[in-house]
Amino acid sequence: MGKGRAPCCDKSQVKKGPWSPAEDLRLVTFIQKHGHENWRALPKQAGLLRCGKSCRLRWINYLRPDVKRGNFTKEEEEAIIKLHQTLGNKWSKIASHFPGRTDNEIKNVWNTHLKKRLAFKVPHSSGGELKESSSISSSSSSTIMSGGKRNMAIELDDQWKHVSVTKRTRVLEDIQDLHMEMIKWVPLVNFSGAYVRNTLEEVSKPEIQDIAAVEIPSESDLDFWNMLDGLYSLQTNEEVQLHNVETNKNSSLGVEYNGEVENRKWLRYLENELGLEPARDGKQQNLPEDAAESFLVPENYQFEIPMKPEVNSGMEYYHLWPSL
DNA sequence: AATGGCATCAACCGCGGAATC
DNA sequence: CGATTCCGCGGTTGATGCCAT
The missing domain is CATH 1.10.10.60 (Homeodomain-like)
Known part of the structure; x- marks a missing residue:
C-alpha cells in the first residue's frame, strides 16, 4: 500500500446522516437507469451530495429491490x-x-x-x-404489520393502535401542517399536472452532460417531501420494502411507486382520523398499471410533478404523478 | 410529566485486498 | 513492481423510541 490513503471523497462537501426520500429517489432512479459500475463517481453523476460508500451502503442495505425486510424467522x-x-x-x-x-x-x-x-x-x-x-x-415495530395480505384498513387500524399518544398527537399536528402546506402549493400546480417551478430554486445539477437532465424537485420541494416523510415514518420502512418486494417480483421499477401508494393510504387514514376530508371510495387510490414504470424511468427523465390533484376534488387527494 | 437507561438499527469509519495504472 | 484507486467487510457510533422509575 502507498503511504497515506486518499479520502474517498471530500468530507466537507458530502452530506451525512439519514437519507431523505428525495435522495433515495435520486439514487434508485439513477441506478435503475445507469447501474452502479462506479460507486465513487455515482454521487456526482446522480447529483447526490453523498460519498460513494454511503450510496453503496444505502443501495445494498435498503434500496435494492430484492432486499428482504422484516423479522428474521x-x-x-x-x-x-x-x-x-x-x-x-x-x-x-x-x-x-x-x-x-x-x-x-x-x-x-x-x-x-x-x-x-x-x-x-x-x-x-x-x-x-x-x-x-x-x-x-422481537421489536413490536416490525411485527405490527407482518401480514402483507391483510386488509389495509385493518392493518392501519392495528398500527394506529400501537402508536403512542404523544406520537399520535404529533402526527395529527403534522397532518394539519401538511394541509396548510398543500393549500400553499395548490396554486403551483395546474390541471395538466405541470408543476410550476418559477418560485423555486434549482438544486445543483449533475455535472456530466451525457446523462439526461435529472429534473429533481428543488430545495423547496425537498422540504415538502421531508415533511411528508415525517408523516410516513409511522409506517415502518420494513413494511414498505416488504410490500415492494412482494408486488414487484417481475420488475424493480415499482419500488418507490408502491411505497408511495402504501404511504398514501396511510396518509388518508390519518386524514380521516382528523376529519380533514370526507370519506371516499378507494377508487382513487389506484394508479394505472403502467404508471410505476413511467414514473421511475420516464424516457425523458422528468420529475417535474411531484403531486397531482384530482380534478374537481380540490385538495382532497393527491397523486404522485409522472410527467408523461 | 420528567428523566434516565436500555434496545434497536441505519449509517459511518477505517482497514485490507483486489484491480488497475 | 510499486503506487493508486476502488470496493467490500467488520467494528462502531449516533439517533431514536420504548420502558421503568
Whole structure:
C-alpha cells in the first residue's frame, strides 16, 4: 500500500446522516437507469451530495429491490447461530446463505438478539435446539404489520393502535401542517399536472452532460417531501420494502411507486382520523398499471410533478404523478 | 410529566485486498 | 513492481423510541 490513503471523497462537501426520500429517489432512479459500475463517481453523476460508500451502503442495505425486510424467522435465526459457530464474524459470508438479507442486518440481529440469547440459552433436551429467554422478543415495530395480505384498513387500524399518544398527537399536528402546506402549493400546480417551478430554486445539477437532465424537485420541494416523510415514518420502512418486494417480483421499477401508494393510504387514514376530508371510495387510490414504470424511468427523465390533484376534488387527494 | 437507561438499527469509519495504472 | 484507486467487510457510533422509575 502507498503511504497515506486518499479520502474517498471530500468530507466537507458530502452530506451525512439519514437519507431523505428525495435522495433515495435520486439514487434508485439513477441506478435503475445507469447501474452502479462506479460507486465513487455515482454521487456526482446522480447529483447526490453523498460519498460513494454511503450510496453503496444505502443501495445494498435498503434500496435494492430484492432486499428482504422484516423479522428474521426462527429458522433463519437458528441458521445464523449455526453459521456463526463455523464462520465467526464473517457477516457477508453468513449473509450469502440468506438471499435478500444483508450482512449489516445479520450483524445487527446477532449483536442485538442472538448474542444475548446465547448468553442465556438453556440447552433443549432434543439436542442443540436453543430456548430463548422470555425477556428477549422481537421489536413490536416490525411485527405490527407482518401480514402483507391483510386488509389495509385493518392493518392501519392495528398500527394506529400501537402508536403512542404523544406520537399520535404529533402526527395529527403534522397532518394539519401538511394541509396548510398543500393549500400553499395548490396554486403551483395546474390541471395538466405541470408543476410550476418559477418560485423555486434549482438544486445543483449533475455535472456530466451525457446523462439526461435529472429534473429533481428543488430545495423547496425537498422540504415538502421531508415533511411528508415525517408523516410516513409511522409506517415502518420494513413494511414498505416488504410490500415492494412482494408486488414487484417481475420488475424493480415499482419500488418507490408502491411505497408511495402504501404511504398514501396511510396518509388518508390519518386524514380521516382528523376529519380533514370526507370519506371516499378507494377508487382513487389506484394508479394505472403502467404508471410505476413511467414514473421511475420516464424516457425523458422528468420529475417535474411531484403531486397531482384530482380534478374537481380540490385538495382532497393527491397523486404522485409522472410527467408523461 | 420528567428523566434516565436500555434496545434497536441505519449509517459511518477505517482497514485490507483486489484491480488497475 | 510499486503506487493508486476502488470496493467490500467488520467494528462502531449516533439517533431514536420504548420502558421503568
